[in-house]
Each structure stands twice: as structure tokens, then as C-alpha cells.
Amino acid sequence: MTLNRLSAGDSTNSHRSSFSTVAGTDNHKRKFEDYADYGVDFFQKMKKQEVDADHISELQQSWIPRRSGENSGHNRLLPSSDEECSSSSAAAASESTRLQLFVRMMSGGKTIVIHADKNDTVEKLHQRIEWKTKIPVIEQRIIYEGKQLQFEHLLSYYSIEQDASLHLVGRMQSTEHPVAWQTIDAIMLTVSRLYRGENLHGGISTINEKIVTFFTMIPVENEDSIAKYLRIFSSSSAPAALVMLYASSSSEPYKSCAKSPIKLFLNNCIALRRNQQTYCVPAVLDFCRLLRKVSPDEKLYSSSRSVLGTLLESIDISGRFHVFVEEIFPFFCELADIVVKELVQGSGPSSSDVEKFSSFWKPLMNAIQSQVPCSFPIALPLRNIALEAEIEQLHRLFTILLHTMDSCMSRVESWLGKKGTGNSETSMSESWSQYLPVLKIISSISKIYQGAKELVASMLNSRKASFCTLILKFAKRGDDHDWILEYMESTNFEVRRHLAMMLFPEVKEEFDEMHEMLIDRSNLLAESFEYISGASREALFGGLFMEFKNEEATGPGVLREWFYLVCREIFNPQNALFLRSPDDFRRFSPNPASKVDPLHPGFFEFTGRVIALALMHKVQVGVLFDRPFFLQLAGLQISLEDIKETDRIMYNSCKEILEMDPVSFDSSGGLGLTFVMETEELGKRDTIELTDKGNDIAVNSENRKEYVDLLIKQRFARSISKQVSQFSRGFTDMLSAGVPLKSFFNRLYLEDLDGMLRGGENQISIDDWKAHTEYNGFKETDRQIDWFWKILKKMTEEEKKSILFFWTSTRFIPLEGFRGLSSKLYLYRLYEANDRLPTSQTCFHRLCLPKYPTMAIMEQRLRVIAQDHVSSSFGNW
Template identity: 50%
Template sequence: MTLAEQQRIKRKLDDYVDDDLDLASSSSSSFVRMRKDDRNPNPQPQPQNPIQFFVRTISGGTTLVLRGYPHDTIELIHRKIHSATGIPIMDQRLIYCGKQLQSEHTLSHYRITNDAGLHLVARMRSTGHPLVWQLVDDLVSVICRACRGVVGQGASTSIKLKLTEFLNMLPTTDDHDHDDDHDHNHNHNHRDRSAAPYLDIFLSSSAPAALVMLYFSPHPGNKECALDSVQHFIKSLPRLIYSQFAPILLDFCKLLRRAAFHDDPLYKLCRTSLASMVHYINLATRNSNASSYNNMAIALPDIFPFMNELATKLSQDLVSSMESVSNSGPSSSDVHDFGAFLQPLRSAIIGHGTPLPVENSHNPWYSDEVGCLYTIFLDLLGKVQACLNRVEEHMKVRKEKGDGGWDQYLCILKELHHIAVLYQGAEDKFWMSLRCNKVSMCYLIVRYAKRGEDHKWILEHKELTDFASRRHLVMMLLPEVKDEYEELHEMLIDRSQLLAESFEYISGAEPGALRSGLFMEFKNEEATGPGVLREWFFLVCQAIFDPQNALFLVCPNDRRRFFPNPASKVDPMHLRYFKFAGRVIALALMHKMQVGIVFDRAFFLQLGGVDVCLEDIKDADPYLYSSCKQILDMDARAVDEDALGLTFVWEAEELGSMKLLELVPDGKLISVNSRNRKEYVDLLVKHRFVTSVAQQVTEFARGFTDIVTSEEIRKLCFKSLLLEDLDGMLHGSESPISVEDWKAHTEYNGYKCTDPQIKWFWKIVGEMTAEQRKVLLFFWTSVKYLPVEGFCGLASRLYIYKSGEGDRLPSSHTCFFRICFPAYPSMAVMQQRLNIITQQHVACSFGTW
């Protein structure tokens, strides 16, 4: 809409208050309002030419097509309507653009032109909701008097009271047996407790148009009164029937959209409120049957202009954010509303099955919208790609990056992906554009992806992300660690009974209590806090995966990796311990703990619901892998000549004895040949790494799911990561501890970096073995395995404090990453003291009472 059109509509609304009219009627009257079609602007009248116009009857089922001349009086039109419908002239009223037409005036007086739409307002002899009609008519009457300046400062209060009373009259249930306390003139056997007829009365009485008229009224205070009243109305909408108000909000939006700028506060409020409702309503199609309450039907073409308008705004804001990092860029509310208005259109297109061709949608209902939507997709995708290029440029130039609307780029991309899946070839175009901006994408994910948002669209495309961004996205799937002390799950554990007592505390707790956070304390030890919790996680995970406990086995080719032990059933409680293990690992990930444990690939894939193949067992069983490869690579003729002498059986050791298991029914009678050898190998792998440990994996997965809340999230966590990603999250850095990195992240209290004790300290650390450094770090911080990023990945910098005089052993406050030692008189004394604390049994104790 041009500025001239907006000003013309505003002048028309302002003209309302100059006419001597009252939209209110007596308590026995009802109105059905009709405005000119939203898509046809109101041209100036042409007095000398005959005109054709439409009059819609109260039921909405009949439309009269009348012809006349601009000089015809309204009284003549009433007579024509009487001849066509039989409605007495005295019971007729005509409404055009919110005005009641007076009999003595002419069509030209009201600027009625070709194709104009009038509403026939007929006096009702009876109504099912007389009190509602009366209240809404009174409301409109008060508003119209305020438009004429008749009502004083109390108008706002009066209007809000009547709006509140109307909302209080609405039924909030569809219970057909509930008595109607407000309306008595109805059939008790066929009561309609839906709010639809009440809301239809509100629309039919032109209440939204009256409030808009008040908003643009020139009288002082009226604009504020209307804004306050509509805000109050929207804020007070009953939650139980919130979505049923969509037609009313649509009416407000259409009126305001023609008469106000797009940044008008009342228009934006109504548009945002409508956006929050469209997701919950069933939208009518262009050729849907008429609604029971005609005014209450909403079609997709009604809401598409708002989505298109928001797309234009986002496009402009993206360009603005490229021009300067200081610009605000797209707003979160605009992006949210764009997605909300997009959703019903997406649903309509998805309902047609396969993606639509770009050139011809073959969809007569939505062809205009479908074509426009693809144009919107291309425009926004191009703008976002340019923005991502700009982000990468800033990342190269400066350390600190700007924030000019960058926080909304991912949200816009998510909506564009939703559009891309609707069109043939569009999804490939979408991902191809993002592959060129992997660096920017990873940066935006780590910085702006928030918990609770939908990240599935990017999680499935690991080629577009790096370890840091994938880790961040998975952390957003996990519960957030809480700091409220009152909600923490408390554990008091004896070190000598670490595994058994930890099992009781974790297995016996409700999952919700564990997700709230943990408070850990060792019996007869003074220390508490995060440092103790870090130590507990490390020790309990080492115990769970200790092969001597028979729950897990070590991979022969990579002794860091573990997979479930098929023979774990020697312990009758083994399945409960696997569920306990699943909970502990999920909690370790949730608390960002590096525990020095990594999974075998076959185990990892099963937790994500992915099938296991031969290449996945290379580390867990190199002998089986080699044998199967030989079977597959062997000459076909040799296999068919039974050179292998194999049948479909598996010989496995179980509890010290060998046992033959048939891989298929009567497997011992089926020879392996060149045609079935691939099936034979697949069955061997499946039995060895899936079937034989199915119960163990299932229970571990259940324990993990207890913490992450759903099986879908658990699978998504593992499917979204590479195995190496999980290695980094659970095990930590594989690189030796760098003394230089350690020094760079250490600060001093009581010492200076030039003091001899500090120089001695770092010289001694530099000469330690890799294991001694790990033990010293563990004593200092309760961290034995650093994050992948090294010391900068820790939650805090490290500190060296100067303690009292003498040559006492160093002490530590692991919660604060603090080590304390006195000013030793010589390097030899310091070395002797550090040698003591770098013994495993010393570093794992906080002392006793």
C-alpha cells in the first residue's frame, strides 16, 4: 500500500467522527458488518455512470447484486432490497465502511462505487444471545460517542469494563449440557456452548472497526484510549479458547494494515497476537464450505499478506545488518511471527505429498501463494548468504565480532529450510549455499544457538559443522545443570564402597532429582563442592568400565575404548548396573565432565539407533573382522567348492565353555557359498555385537534416556555426533599436557612470576612424566583429562597461592582450581614435596577428619 493510499484510508476513518451516526442499536437488534473487499482500494465515485454493487444478507448465504445510479437515494435501495428479500424497510439498515447509511442521502454521498460491498443489517425478532448483543451494541455506542468527543476521560475505563464483561460471558467449554447463565431464549436440547457465536456477534457488530475508528480519531486521548483498550482485550483473552479469537485479530489486522504504517504499535500488537493463534486453528481453503458462523472462517489468503509483509521486513533488515555491525538487524519477534504465519501454508503444501515443482505447482488453491513463497525463499536465502559472508569477513579482521542482527540468522535459516523442503531441488540449493559458509555457520551456532530451540534441521548435516558446534548443539539437547542448592541430589559416599554406594544413590533416585543437579561428599572428608563432584565422576566412571567388574570389555586395538560384555550376566544385577551406567554417562555429559572413557563404534552406533556393519567392528574384534574380510574377498569358485567348510552357525565361548548357536533356523544345515556369504558375515556381526549384548545396550540406553527425558533425544544426541566428537566430550584431550599452556592460564596470589619458587615449580613440572602431570593436575583441580581446547576449555583459570612458612606439603582447593604451597627454601625441597603428591593414592584423597 502506498503512502497516498494509507493517508486516504486514514482520512476516511477520520471522517467517521464527522458524520452524525450511531452504530449502536437497541437490545433487540443485531448487526452483520461488511466492508469493501480488502484487495480493492476505494476509487473516487463516477456520478454520471451506472454502478453495480453487492449487498450481503445477515446469514451470509445470500448476496444481492444491485444496480443504480450515484444520485439514487438509500431509501430507493431499501425498496429494492424489500422487493428481493421481503424484509420490511423499517427493519433494514445498510452498513458501508462502518457507517450506517441514512435514507435521505444518495449513493454518491457515501462514495459507493462499482463492486462495493454493503452489509444488510436487519432487525432481529429473536436471538439466541440477546444479552451479548446488548452488551456489544452498548460497547460500540460508547466507542462511537468517544469518536465524536462526547465521552470524557472515563471512556477508556468504560470500554475496558465492557470488553472484560464480554470476555467473562464467553463459554470456555463445548459442554452441551452446561446451563447458559446469560442467554435464556434458546432451545435447551440443542445448546451450543462454543464461543464462536459470541465472537461472531462481536465481529458482526463492527466492534473491531469501531475501536480502529477510535484509534484514528482526532480527539485528544482517543488514540491512547483505543490502544489501551485493545491491549487490555488481547491480554485478557481466555487461555482455554485463545485460538478462537483469530478471526477477531484478523479483522483488527486488516483494518489497521490498510490505515496504518507497518510499524504502528497497535498493528504490530495485533499481528503478533494473530501469529500466535494461527498455528492452533484449522484454516479454510478457497473452496471450503461456508462456516456455520460466516464471519469466523479464515482462509490462507487472509494470512499470507502478513507473512509476505514480514518477509519484506526481514529482507530489508538483513541488508541493514550487512551495512554495519552496529545496526540492529532482524528482530526476534519478526522472525517468530514470520515462522508462525508460514506454518499453515507449509502444512497445506505438505498435505499434497511430494515436493512441488518450482515452475508450476499444479495447485489451483494456492498457486499465487506457492509461487510467491518460492520467490521469498530465494530472496531471503541470497540475503542470508551475503550476511554469512560478511560475518566471516569480520571474523578475519577482528577478535571481537559484531552483533548486528547476527543472533537471528540461524532462526531465519531454519524457516528457509522449512520452505526448501516444499519445492523440488530447493533443499539442494539451500545446503549448497551453506556449504560455502561453514566457518560462519559454526561460529553462529556456538554463540547464538539456545536451549529449547529446534536444531534438528542442522544436526542432521554434520558436514556443515565442526566439533565445537556439534558439541554445543548436543549440549542444548541435554538438561541444564541447576545451581539451586535446595534442589540438588545429595550423595555421601565411602571411598572404599565407591561403586556399590554410587549405584544405590543413582539407581534409586527419580530421574527428575538427578537432572536437578548433584551434591557430592566423601565420608570422613572435609571437602565439598564442584571439585569433589568432578573427582567422583572420574572415579565412578573408571570403576564402571573397569574390565574386572565384567560389565564392559576393552577393545584390543584401542584400549581406551569399551563395549558391553556379553558375559556380564555372571552378575545377576548386571542389567541394573548397565542402566546405572547409562545414567552416569548422561550426567557426565550434562555436567561437561571429561572422565577418560570412550566407546567402541558398534556400541556408539547402537545408542543412536544405527545399524552396525563389518567396518564398525574393526577395533572391537580385529580377529573376527579379518576373518570376515577374507571370506568376502575369497575367490567365488573356492567358496562354492566348500573350501571354507562353514555353515550358518556361530561357535562362541560362554562362561568357560564353547557353544554352537545357529544364525538362522537350521543354520547348521546351510553351507556358506559365494551367493550367501555376505548374509553370513552380516549375521555374524549382528550376533556378535548386537544380539549377544541387546539386553545390556537396551538397559544402558534406558538409563541414558532417564536423564535426557526421551528416547528421541537420546538417539538424536548420538546420531548428531561423530564417534570422535563423543571421544572429545567424554575422554577429553588426547594431546600431552602442555606446560606452556598451563603457565599461560595460571595466575598468582602472594607470588610473582619472577619469584624463584615459581620458576622452580614450572621447571619441575616440565621434567615430569605425562602421567605425573595428569596426577598433579588432578590434585590441583580434580581434572585429569583436559577438554579438547586445553586449559582454555576449563571453567576457570588456575591459581597458585602462597601459604604459610615452613616446608609443608602443598594443599589444594579443587573447587576454585587453587594450589597452595609455602616458599620452599630450595628446589630440591619443592621437588620432594611435589613427588609425594603426584602419587595416585595421595592425589585421590582430600584428607580425613
């Protein structure tokens, strides 16, 4: 169904048609209450925007019809609480109130005598009939002089005479929800009487009770039944009646009392299940439209608009249910104006306002896509198409928002330039907290218009520093960050790493939840495989506690060493799991020949887990993936240029095939090529057809592009598809629930992953090392400290890495240098013999040195450490 609402007149007819005619008498249709007709008239005029606050009183006066002889003055009394409500006026003392009534049952012709009082309600008469006939009240209808008596009226209302004859008929089942209609009738009647000035005890409470009753009876069996049921409220014009009652209240106590049914209805809508909330939208939309006309500046209207936004988020975008642009666009514009004003003020918009703004944008975007005949993005100006005015106004809003956010981000950059000069980061950052959600909406709007996306990209690129600062500070786990990936050129490595790392769950450091491993160094790979593969993903999220057999050391330093050592074993070509790239020995990809080992699927899944865990624990393990392997993990196709740094020989051959003159290529018989590829695995040569009957298909100038594409696909994708699949499964295990693998790798460039797994490519800077080292037992001016840094400067790069590894269990420096390590480094004085070798506490990044008497002794001892702990890089095995 859609939200294409019934007109006011249609809604009345719908209400009337839900009640049956009197049995056997087609000319006696149930007459809907007078108040409904006037309420619909009010609703129609409100929809057509013919009503404003100045003329509301006039409509209110005409809304309730008055019987002849009734005071025509507008003397309405609205109770502000149950205590303020009084009972109805008593009948004149001189008039007898006792009645004897003859009730004829149409079904069998039987007549029964019922005694009643003129001041009894019709409902009480129904109850007496039920007591006598056992016919449930809900199935009874009483007709007097062609009129059906309504439950809430007094018998005196109908001027029923002594010994009058009434007709009792059954209700035909022309509506699925008769009780719901009856409940809404009771609400409308009570509103009518309150407005007319009748003194009702507990009038508002009665309305509230009926609203609660209405919600408690919502069916659950199927969507159509829920929709029909909830449509009853708006079809009956109940929103118009309640809003008119609220608008007619002049004093605050009365106004507060009158607003309670509206608030109760809205709150009950929010409390429903998501599939039920959807069908409350028509009624809440009515409340918003009406309140917007009579009290746009009051809190009740703002609350109803917020509820509408929340309900719109529950709408199924599959097409079963949708709204129309014209219905919600005014509310979106109002919220856009609020957000812009708050941005301009500098204090920043509140999260509540931005959430409301966003809640209207998504359904509005879906409505525009379904209603505008043009394909997106569209060019302006538009001419003679549906929603022309709205589309152009939305573009103006986009422009205003974009320029406003440009100014805001300029202020952020100005603050960053003055950082450290006494600015309050807390107060400033609070005003920035909603900038990213606003940018997300701007980015989404830009997809509608030609050239708009480029304007957003240009603005963000010019404000790269502030954009990256906002992401690092305010992008949180669980938020939608995919839109940021559309502006990768406006981000830096730290931002992309931050976005990728948020796809992992946070590592829990509670000791009692850690996954404990006790591993023998001599059987490192096999035992590590058992501990990691045999653990549940939840156990690995609890953190890792690592200990080597027959060694006392434990803690983060030992864990970092284990990561380094186990990855060295996994990627050791002798284990046949991974191959070095032919042209870059630092890079690896799965070995196609690994399938000969029946355990290879498990080992690739294990490898995926280990690499993901290393990233989660921010350990650089020294492994680099080649580009084709990385692209497959990201779910991307491999092109010719992607293999350039992986297999230069194949790249050059394919390039030559594609660039040859077509005539020369064909005259040479396509170089004698067919759609096959020769392979060699473990000394065995084989020929693989690239397509069906590929051996019979000659390569020519017309199909050579297809040949090259299939060649690349076979060499770099098909041959290792199972290995990649198993690695992906293991890696995905470590991501947060529901996060697909490609979401992680799509947030990174290959160079970013290099930095996360291996660290920076630059040589170790002794000055940077020194700047991030503190001393305990030594002073920076001691000669031993001076000797230490001079000795390190003389060492080779590998010796420096060995000293660093001995010190921290880290062999590779993060991309951002020593500041990227988990803590500062510390040089401690060792109060023992001055000729001892240094010791370390890798968990705390501590290197302990004796107070060596000469520089020569210190150098000799440090070179022993470097020699004993040297570990060649992966590329030099």
C-alpha cells in the same frame, strides 16, 4: 473441519436459516435485518478487492438503507466515549406516546393486554410479557404485520398503532446457539445506528459488552459445538460491520473509540484456551483482510495480523482443521519484506517481527504440503499446477532471504576478525540475536525446492565461523535446535557439545539443595551405587556434595576425584560389567556375560546416571565407548564399517565373505556357513540361530549380505540389548523432562563424546599449562618457578597426569586444552619447612610449594608426588 470459509452470501443464508419461520406460516420467514444485507454486500466487495480507500466513503453511504422521509444527508455521530453519547430524540409533544396492545398467544389462542410506550424498546415489551405470562424472554418472538420485532428497536420504529394486535410465538430450535445469534444481532444493530448518525448513549460500550457476553458463552463440551458457536461471528458479517465503522471515522477520538470493539474481540481470542483459539481464525482472518484494504499502515492492522499468527500456531496439523495457502500467503510475504528490510539495515530484526514471521510459516508450510500435488522437493519452473504463482514467489523470497543472511553473516565474520580492537560486543550481538531463527525458517523453506537445501548448506559452510559464533552465543535451553543438526559439517566440537549439553537441566549449586554423599574409599562402588541409584532424579539435579569418610576435604575437587575413581571401578573388566574393545583397549562396551549377575540391570542404570552426571559437571572421567555402543545409544543401525575399529578379525572375515567372487563362493558351498553364530561366555560355548531355522539355511552369494547384517546385529546389538536399555534409562533420567536419549547422542560424533569424557588425545603441553597458571607468593621470575617447569618437561606423560591429578583432581585435559578447565591453575608459596612435600587444594586448583633451596630437592619431592598418586589409564590395567 477446514477453514474453507463460507461465501458472504452463504453466511447470510446461514444466519437466516438459524431462525425459525412463524409457527404455522411458511410464507412468513424471519426477515434478517436490512443492515445485515448491506453489510454482506460490503463484505463481498471487500473480499473481491473491489474496494479501496478512495471509494470507501461511497460504499459507506450505501451501506445503511433509509426509510422514506429520512434525511438523506450523511450526518453520522460516533461517540468517542460514553459521556459523549446522548439519548435519542423525544417524540413530538403533540403526539400521544401511550399504547394499549393486544398480544395473541399462538399456542393457545389466548389474548392478553399489554400497556407500553412508543419510546419503549421491543426488549422492554418482551420483559412485560414475561412478567405477565412467565414465558422467558429468550423463548419469545413478537410478530407485527408479518415482521418479527427486534429487541433493540423502539416500538415507534415499527409505526405500531393504538390497540394494535401482535402475535406472540415461540422460537423453534433450529440453531444450537440462539442467544449467540441474538447477541450478534444486537451488535450489528448498534453499529447500524451509530453509522446512521443516531445519538446513542453508550453505543460503543454496548457493542463491547455484547462481545464480552459472546465470549463468556462459548461452549466447552466438544470441538464441533465450539466450532459452530465461534463461526457465528464471521457468518453474521460482524467483522465487516466493525471494520466499516472504524474506517468511516475521520477524527482520531472517534477512530480510537471505533477500534475498541475490534481490539476487544482480538484480545478475547488470544485469551481463550488453545482448542478454542483455533475456531476464531475465520473471524480474525476477516478482520485482517478487511483492515489490510482500508488501513494497511495502521497499528490496528498490524495487531490483527499478529493475533492471526498466534492463532495459526494453535491449529491442529493432524488434518482436522487447516488453512489455505491463498488466505495467509499475503501476510507471510509482508512479514518477510519487513524482516529483510531490517536485516539489510544492519540493526537486525526485532524478536517480535521474527516471531510473527515464524508463526505464519509453520501453518503455511503445512498448507503447501497438503495442497500441492507434487512431492517434495519440487523442481522449478512449475507448469499448470495449483499454487504455481505462490510457490514461485516463495522461491524468490527464499533466494532473497538466503542472500541477505549471507551478507549479514559476512558482517559477523568481519567483526570477529576485528575483535579486540574496541568493537562493542554488546551492541553488535544485539543485532545478531535473531539471525538463528531466520536461518531456521530459511532452512525449512529450502525443503520445498530441489537444490535449495544444498544452497543453504554451502552458505553455512562458507560462513562456518559466524554460524558457530551465533549458535554458541544465542542457542538457548528450550529452543528447537534440531534443524542445526542437518548442517553438522558446518559446526565444530564446541558447538556440538553446547547443543548436547543444553539437553541437561542446569545444575543447581544451592548448598541446601545438594545431594550429600559420604563414602568409604574401601567400599567405593557399592556405596556409590546406593547413593546414586536410591536418589530421585530431581535430587541429583540439585548438585552433589561429596565427602570421603575420615577425610576433611570437601568441595568440587573431591567430587571430581570421586567421578574418576567410581568410573575406574565401573569399567574395571574385573567387575564384568564392561568389556574392552578387542582392538582398542581404551574403548568399552557392555559385557554380554554380565547378565549372570541378577544385579546387573541396576548397575547399568547406575552407570548411565553416573556418566550423565559426569558430563553435567564437566568432569573428564577417562572412559571411551566403542562405536557400536555409541550408535545404539543414538538409535542408529550398525554397519560393517562401524565395527572396523572394534573387532578387526570379524570385520575382515565379513569383508572377505562379501567381496568373494559369487561363482567361487557358491562353488565352495558358501564356505560351509549357515545362519548361525557361535558364542562363548564364561567358558561356555553356544550356538545361536540368526533367524528362524537358521541352522538349516546355507549362506550363498545371494543371501550373504543378509547373513553379514544379522551376524553384526547379533554380535553387537542383540547380545547386549538389555544392558544398553538399562544404561539408556539411567542416562535419560538425567536429561531434561521429555528429552529422548537419541536426541543427545545425535548431536555428537563419537569423537565429540571422546573429548567430553576423556579430553584431548594430544600430549600435555607444558607451555599451555604455564600460560594458564598464576602465582601467589612467587613471582614468575623466581628461580623456583623456572625449576618447576623444567622438571615437569622432563617427566613422562603419566607423571605429568599424576601431578595434574594431585593439583586439580583432573587427570585428563579437555579437548581445547587448559583453557577448558573450570578455572585457571595457581601456584602458591607454602611458608613452611623448605623440605616438605607439596600440598594442594584441588577445589581451587591450587598447588602449594615450599621455597625449595635447590632444583634437585624440588624434583625429588615432585617425583614422590607423581609416584604416590600415579594412576594408570583405563587401557593399561
